[in-house]
Amino acid sequence: MKNVKLLTRLLFVAILFTACSNDDDAPTPVNEEEVITTLTVKLIPSGGGSEISMIYRDLDGPDGPNDPVITTTSDLATGITYNGTIRVENETESPAENITEEVEEEDLEHQFFYTPGGGLSVTTTYSNFDADGNPLGTQFTLTAGAASSGTLTFTLRHEPTKPNSGLSDAGGETDISATFDVTVQ
Amino acid sequence: MRYYAIIVMLLCITITHSQNCDHSLSGTVIDLHDGQILVGATLIIAGTNQAVQTDIDGRFSFSNLCNDTYSIQVSHPYCRTEGFTVKVLGKTRRSFRLEHHIEELNQITIEGKAFTSKSKTILENTLNSKDLERYSAGSLGDALNNLSGVSSLNTGNTVIKPLINGLHSSRVVIINNGVRLEDQEWGAEHAPNIDINTVGNLTLIKGAGALQYGGDAVGGVIIAEAAKVPVKDSLYGKSLMTMSNNGRGASLTSQLTKSHKNGWYAKIQGTLKRYGDFKAPNYVLSNTGFFERNLSLGIGLNRFNYGFEAYYSLFKNDIGILRASHLGGAQDQVQAIESDVPLIIDDFTYHIDAPKQNVTHHLAKIKGFRRFDNFGKLEIQYDFQRNNRFEFDIRRGDDKNKASLDLQLDTHTLLLDLDINTSSKSSFQTGLMASYQKNIANPETGVRRLIPDYDMYALGAYGIANFKLNEQWLLEVGGRFDYTHMDAFKFYRSSFWESRNYDVIFSDIVVEELDNQVLANPQLNFYNGSGTLGSTYSFGQDYQLFINYSIASRTPNPSDLFSEGLHHSASRIEIGDLRFDSEIGHKLMLSLNKRSQLFSYTINPFINVITDFIVIEPTDVRQTIRGNFQVWEYRQTNAKLIGIDVDASYSISGNFIYNGQLSLVKGYDRTRKEPLINMPPAQIKNEIVFQKNSVNNLRLSLESEYNFKQNEYPDNNFEVFIPEIGATKLVDVSTPPDAYHLLHFNSSIDFKTTKNKTLTVGLEIENLLNTSYRNYLNRFRYYADDLGRNFLINLKFNY
Numbered sequence A: 001m002k003n004v005k006l007l008t009r010l011l012f013v014a015i016l017f018t019a020c021s022n023d024d025d026a027p028t029p030v031n032e033e034e035v036i037t038t039l040t041v042k043l044i045p046s047g048g049g050s051e052i053s054m055i056y057r058d059l060d061g062p063d064g065p066n067d068p069v070i071t072t073t074s075d076l077a078t079g080i081t082y083n084g085t086i087r088v089e090n091e092t093e094s095p096a097e098n099i100t101e102e103v104e105e106e107d108l109e110h111q112f113f114y115t116p117g118g119g120l121s122v123t124t125t126y127s128n129f130d131a132d133g134n135p136l137g138t139q140f141t142l143t144a145g146a147a148s149s150g151t152l153t154f155t156l157r158h159e160p161t162k163p164n165s166g167l168s169d170a171g172g173e174t175d176i177s178a179t180f181d182v183t184v185q
Numbered sequence B: 001m002r003y004y005a006i007i008v009m010l011l012c013i014t015i016t017h018s019q020n021c022d023h024s025l026s027g028t029v030i031d032l033h034d035g036q037i038l039v040g041a042t043l044i045i046a047g048t049n050q051a052v053q054t055d056i057d058g059r060f061s062f063s064n065l066c067n068d069t070y071s072i073q074v075s076h077p078y079c080r081t082e083g084f085t086v087k088v089l090g091k092t093r094r095s096f097r098l099e100h101h102i103e104e105l106n107q108i109t110i111e112g113k114a115f116t117s118k119s120k121t122i123l124e125n126t127l128n129s130k131d132l133e134r135y136s137a138g139s140l141g142d143a144l145n146n147l148s149g150v151s152s153l154n155t156g157n158t159v160i161k162p163l164i165n166g167l168h169s170s171r172v173v174i175i176n177n178g179v180r181l182e183d184q185e186w187g188a189e190h191a192p193n194i195d196i197n198t199v200g201n202l203t204l205i206k207g208a209g210a211l212q213y214g215g216d217a218v219g220g221v222i223i224a225e226a227a228k229v230p231v232k233d234s235l236y237g238k239s240l241m242t243m244s245n246n247g248r249g250a251s252l253t254s255q256l257t258k259s260h261k262n263g264w265y266a267k268i269q270g271t272l273k274r275y276g277d278f279k280a281p282n283y284v285l286s287n288t289g290f291f292e293r294n295l296s297l298g299i300g301l302n303r304f305n306y307g308f309e310a311y312y313s314l315f316k317n318d319i320g321i322l323r324a325s326h327l328g329g330a331q332d333q334v335q336a337i338e339s340d341v342p343l344i345i346d347d348f349t350y351h352i353d354a355p356k357q358n359v360t361h362h363l364a365k366i367k368g369f370r371r372f373d374n375f376g377k378l379e380i381q382y383d384f385q386r387n388n389r390f391e392f393d394i395r396r397g398d399d400k401n402k403a404s405l406d407l408q409l410d411t412h413t414l415l416l417d418l419d420i421n422t423s424s425k426s427s428f429q430t431g432l433m434a435s436y437q438k439n440i441a442n443p444e445t446g447v448r449r450l451i452p453d454y455d456m457y458a459l460g461a462y463g464i465a466n467f468k469l470n471e472q473w474l475l476e477v478g479g480r481f482d483y484t485h486m487d488a489f490k491f492y493r494s495s496f497w498e499s500r501n502y503d504v505i506f507s508d509i510v511v512e513e514l515d516n517q518v519l520a521n522p523q524l525n526f527y528n529g530s531g532t533l534g535s536t537y538s539f540g541q542d543y544q545l546f547i548n549y550s551i552a553s554r555t556p557n558p559s560d561l562f563s564e565g566l567h568h569s570a571s572r573i574e575i576g577d578l579r580f581d582s583e584i585g586h587k588l589m590l591s592l593n594k595r596s597q598l599f600s601y602t603i604n605p606f607i608n609v610i611t612d613f614i615v616i617e618p619t620d621v622r623q624t625i626r627g628n629f630q631v632w633e634y635r636q637t638n639a640k641l642i643g644i645d646v647d648a649s650y651s652i653s654g655n656f657i658y659n660g661q662l663s664l665v666k667g668y669d670r671t672r673k674e675p676l677i678n679m680p681p682a683q684i685k686n687e688i689v690f691q692k693n694s695v696n697n698l699r700l701s702l703e704s705e706y707n708f709k710q711n712e713y714p715d716n717n718f719e720v721f722i723p724e725i726g727a728t729k730l731v732d733v734s735t736p737p738d739a740y741h742l743l744h745f746n747s748s749i750d751f752k753t754t755k756n757k758t759l760t761v762g763l764e765i766e767n768l769l770n771t772s773y774r775n776y777l778n779r780f781r782y783y784a785d786d787l788g789r790n791f792l793i794n795l796k797f798n799y
Helices: A002-020 A100-105 B002-015 B129-133 B140-144 B330-338 B494-499 B558-562
Strands: A038-045 A052-057 A069-072 A081-090 A110-117 A122-126 A139-144 A148-158 A173-184 B023-031 B042-045 B051-053 B059-065 B069-076 B079-087 B091-093 B096-098 B124-128 B150-155 B159-164 B172-176 B201-205 B220-225 B234-244 B249-259 B264-275 B290-302 B306-320 B356-372 B376-392 B405-423 B426-441 B453-468 B473-493 B510-513 B517-520 B523-539 B543-554 B564-567 B572-575 B583-594 B599-624 B627-651 B656-669 B683-692 B698-707 B718-722 B727-731 B740-752 B758-766 B790-798
Touching: A038 A173, A052 A173, A069 A173, A081 A100, A110 A122, A110 A139, A110 A173, A173 B330, B023 B069, B042 B059, B051 B059, B069 B096, B079 B096, B124 B129, B140 B150, B140 B159, B140 B201, B140 B220, B159 B172, B159 B220, B330 B627, B330 B718, B330 B727, B473 B494, B473 B558, B473 B564, B494 B517, B572 B599, B599 B718, B627 B718
Parallel strands: B023 B091, B023 B096, B172 B220, B572 B627
Antiparallel strands: A038 A052, A038 A081, A052 A069, A081 A139, A110 A148, A122 A139, A148 A173, B023 B059, B042 B051, B042 B069, B069 B079, B124 B201, B150 B159, B201 B220, B234 B249, B234 B790, B249 B264, B264 B290, B290 B306, B306 B356, B356 B376, B376 B405, B405 B426, B426 B453, B453 B473, B473 B517, B473 B523, B510 B517, B523 B543, B543 B583, B564 B572, B583 B599, B599 B627, B627 B656, B656 B683, B683 B698, B698 B740, B718 B727, B740 B758, B758 B790
16 A cells, blocks of 8 residues: 555656656757759860850759759750769758769769750760779760750769669669750751 | 358357267366466366366366356355356366455456456457467567458568558557557558567457547557466566578567565566568568567566556667668659669678668556455556657768657656446446657758657546446447647748648748748647447357447547658658648447357458548659659548458367468548558468377468459559650559468477476478568568568477
8 A cells, every 4th residue: 555655656746747847949940961952064165165054953952842943054066075064062051062072072972874865966975983983974075966956864873883884774872863955056 | 141141050060069978178267357367266067076176377177078058166265156157068168257355246257368358349359478479589560460350561571560450550559568659650661669579468459449548549459468477476487589591580588577475576578689681582682680679677566455567668679671672763763663673682681771770669657556345446557658760861971870860759648547346237447548748850860850849748538338238238338538739840841831821821830930941830739539339249159249339530640740851761752731630430340259169250340431531642743853753642531441351260170270361451532432552452361270289289380371462552653754765654653563372381399398397399481482472561562572481490498
């Protein structure tokens, strides 16, 4: 009987404590560090001329309901070779975080792929490589072929199989898959 | 109905057996109140000279009886002598319950159970410790899978979530040692945090009838109880070891109990399980190992008039998630589905890498009871649970080793229960529940919170009454009311907040507007009523008919309400809705049960009509910088589930027993007039058991398990742009896998090492034919086959 009394008392003390420890502090926000919002491709004609920018911007990230905004400053010119650079950013942070640096630091675990589709006549070659000599692809050259139009997709894979013969056997996870409508004139 | 008639006819044949007088009656005599065995009880058969006493284990046995009705007088020094009428048919087993206290004489029933039933008018399925020991190396879900009407929603082979008559997660209430398990059960990929080896008796109630445990069990209730400790001077224990070749691992569990005849007892138990990568028939399932550590301690005093118990358990598990299931979007999904083998297959390892889960669950409770003469029993319980869940994804940069999900869920509950003995014909049980729950999502993960921070307060009250009208009819009626208040702080993405029109509807709950996020403070109240009405009709030699109607009301869980973002393990965007009401289920169940030595069966049809049923369904394909993602939105609809569960057991000859099982459930969305997703396909199990008690309790069994192809499913396929081919492709996420058939072999044999010590050795082979198959209810069926053949060696040592 004594035990029961003691226990009952203990119980009420426990309840009182838990009931009082409630505080209504607002939580701190989480700014996602790994979100990629923006892919910018700069194409500089190797023989000189004006630079072409292709921007794929998804400011509310992959989960957000807003559609990405896709812009291309001008068409490609047939027969011209362009030196391309890719910049990847997180624009939810201010200032925007440059994720290209992270990708280049972890070069063994990343690779960009360039996929023309729908009859677009362009060829690409890698200009930078990882520590093992396999393609990384934040830098590349692009040669515009015959006049045509179609799509050009930039894909960034995380932890792909390296070396590989292309997207089909690269595996890994897609971090970026940005498709632009492109015309060669 | 025709089926029923045939079975009745079959039974008529069995009843008119010959009148040999070489039958027997055996069983145990136990205390009505706590199921403890009664040693030295005297049993006398009226009209004969036969009298026996129960042995040290409370067992008795009469032989040379005819198939007839006998009057038996049972007496014990501390109990009032009682007379029972027993019908003997073949080898009959009956257990007698005596009131182990002379002052209270009002309740004496004959029941063959050591654990009291939880609902009087719903047929309960139970697994005792012997059944459970076979699953020592597995999980609660594996053990429950063995019962008709129960299947599981799996995430690979390590996360096994019970599904009762087609429903799972928050719709299934799990009671662990009298404590309602609060372990983030809303997630389809969260398995119950409970060590199967702490369970002495597992009861399944396929409905909401057990109102003392909650009114929200739209699917059902699973009750896990610890083994009872006898009131005598004793020190006993057991150890079980299971080694298996698939996963190249082992499970070890031990328990030790010290009991004293003055009612004091103490027990300790621990489990260790370590497995590496499991194997499908043709390849390694990379990153599917697990490492589980559990501990439980209990101390208590069990007297007739009062008692208490203090209990603590710790459950800790590291679970690897199939590496090939982690995808970056719909394009990756196309590739994974099109490939016959997982896209990532590495060599076997014990190492568990991301993606993985790490879960810790603490449970502590203190409980006391006091019995009042001529009134009843009062019980008070306080329990505390802390659940820590970490989920690790494959990440980049500095966040590589950081969890993507880090939740801490604390729950305090106070329970007050009162059992009132109104008369020998009726009983009344009532109680109150108060609980406080706090969820904290750690912002350090660098990933937006999947489940927001919230405080939840709940109050509940229930009453259940039983009336025994006569020997045949028993009526049960019960009601419960629950109030839930939820106070959450949730950051919404501004674009989402506006696109859902929340900025207009919920402008009053905005606390703060940041650059691209909105902090809202939803305060939600839910008032839920639930009830049960049922009857049990006992007739004929050994038939019982259970009829039960129950209403369950479930408060939407945090993921139904607050989801808003990418669910990595499902590679889809999931969206909840703040405006949801409680889901209300109406379940009508009918069970016909026949128990006899020769032929036993149960036929259990049911219908469950659920209003405001919360389903998640694909609504859109979203174009994002990571390619396409399918958008799944929660919505409320009206659903109907109908089905039937059948169990049968037939004694072919002295040593051979046949067991059969059929489970069938069909689920429909009545608003959209289409089938519900993830309904278990029909399943048939047949088992032949050979048992020879004279040869060291040798038991051999061969089980066949046939799973049909699910032929009714909603079409959730979608199209995705594939850059390599410059065109779109259909992603088939709907078509269920083909039917499959599995064979399992099981054997065990006992060796007496000394007088009180037994060693049991068992060999088990799961998936005997190494069949490659995929299970519709495995969330990883798109990526890999299920488990291949597995040899298990079990050693059990009782001491």
